[in-house]
Amino acid sequence: QVLLEASGPRLVKPSETLSLSCTVSGDSVSSSSFYWTWLRQAPGKGLEWIGFVFHTGTTNLNPSLEGRVTISIDRSNNQFSLKLNSVTAADTATYYCAREGRRGYDISGYNVWGQGSQVIVSS
Amino acid sequence: DIQLTQSPSSLSASVGDRVTITCRASQTVSDYLNWYQHTPGQAPKLLIYTASTVKLGVPSRFSGTGSGTRFTLTISSLQPEDVGTYFCHQSYSVPRTFGQGTRVEI
Numbered sequence: 001q002v003l004l005e006a007s008g009p010r011l012v013k014p015s016e017t018l019s020l021s022c023t024v025s026g027d028s029v030s031s032s033s034f035y036w037t038w039l040r041q042a043p044g045k046g047l048e049w050i051g052f053v054f055h056t057g058t059t060n061l062n063p064s065l066e067g068r069v070t071i072s073i074d075r076s077n078n079q080f081s082l083k084l085n086s087v088t089a090a091d092t093a094t095y096y097c098a099r100e101g102r103r104g105y106d107i108s109g110y111n112v113w114g115q116g117s118q119v120i121v122s123s
Numbered sequence: 124d125i126q127l128t129q130s131p132s133s134l135s136a137s138v139g140d141r142v143t144i145t146c147r148a149s150q151t152v153s154d155y156l157n158w159y160q161h162t163p164g165q166a167p168k169l170l171i172y173t174a175s176t177v178k179l180g181v182p183s184r185f186s187g188t189g190s191g192t193r194f195t196l197t198i199s200s201l202q203p204e205d206v207g208t209y210f211c212h213q214s215y216s217v218p219r220t221f222g223q224g225t226r227v228e229i
Contacts, residue, residue, distance in 0.1 A: 037219075047167075047210065049219040062218045096166060100214065108173055108214050109157035113166035 002026040004097050004114035012091075012121050018084040021074075022097030022114055029073050029080055030055050033105035036080040038071060040093040048093075052100060053080050087121045094118045125149055127211050129222035136229065142198040144225045146211035151191045155215035158187055158196045161224070162207040170209075171196065203229055 008020035022036070029036055035052035042048070051061035053071045061069050070083040084091060097114040101107045126149040136142050146156065154174040159167040169178050171187035174194055184199040198205055206229055211222040 046223045047212075047221040049217075049221070051218075060217050064218070098166075100219075103155070103173075103214070107169070107178065108155065109169050109212065110159070110167070111169050111172075111178070113168075116166055 002099065002112045004099065004112055006095065006097050006114040006117040008117065008119075010117065010119055012087055012119060013123050014088055014121055015086055018087050018091060018095075018119055018121070019081065020095055020097070020117060020119070021079050021081045024078045024080070024099075027099070027112075028075075029078055030075050033102055035060075035100040035102065036071075036073065037098045037100050037110065038082045039096045039098060039110075041096070042090070042093040045093075050082065050084075050095075089121050092119065092121045124218055125152060125213055125216060125220050127213060127220055127222040129209075129211060129225050131225060132223065133226040133228070136201050136227070138201055138203060138229060140201045142201050142205075142227065144196045144209055144227075146189075146194045146196070146222050148192040148194075148213060152213040152215035154190045155213055156187075156189065156194045157212045157214060158185075159210055159212065160205075160207050161210065167210070198227075201227075201229070 003025045012018045037052040038050040053059045053073045068085045073080045094116045098110040099112040128147045156174045158171040161167040175187045208224045210224040
């Protein structure tokens with residue numbers, strides 16, 4: 001069974017950096033079959049794709065986040081991480097890590113999700 | 124960015140009713156369209172991928188059709204445990220995008 005577990009501070013001050021890590025068990029972030037993904041859902045809003053990292057370390061990020069976001073992979077700890085700089089109240093959301101299958105390699109779509117981490121941006 | 128528009132935004136139906144939710148894309152996504160169920164306090168669950176493939180373990184009352192820009196999710200006989208928000212998601216291009224969701228109530 002594949003499990004994703006997100007961890008990191010749940011309260012971040014405005015202008016600071018939001019940092020979350022997602023630990024993968026039952027699978028390897030070195031697998032070429034998946035895109036390791038971060039998403040978020042602000043209160044009362046729909047889901048927003050933040051971006052993903054491939055096993056090579058290559059990333060694809062949402063331009064709407066204006067260069068504030070970094071997603072990286074840590075093969076030694078079987079984790080991938082999210083950093084979001086210069087946060088404001090608008091970044092308050094539930095953050096999810098998820099595994100997206102590459103078409104032709106595995107089930108496409110987000111077949112495995114972390115439990116969701118509610119992060120509040122407030123002084 | 125590809126916009127996904129769902130309709131209706133909410134619906135109320137009786138147990139046993141047939142329920143249909145539509146997702147329209149602003150440009151073609153081929154069959155790279157997935158459906159999820161989201162209930163409060165839980166992570167979303169994948170129901171259908173590549174427009175019409177029902178994920179293993181998902182009840183057979185769920186089905187999906189469509190290609191290009193118009194897709195539907197159907198629940199053939201609504202059950203109490205089907206309450207929640209359903210949303211579509213395109214994995215055709217980046218940035219990945221989602222429908223705004225359809226809230227289903229009994």
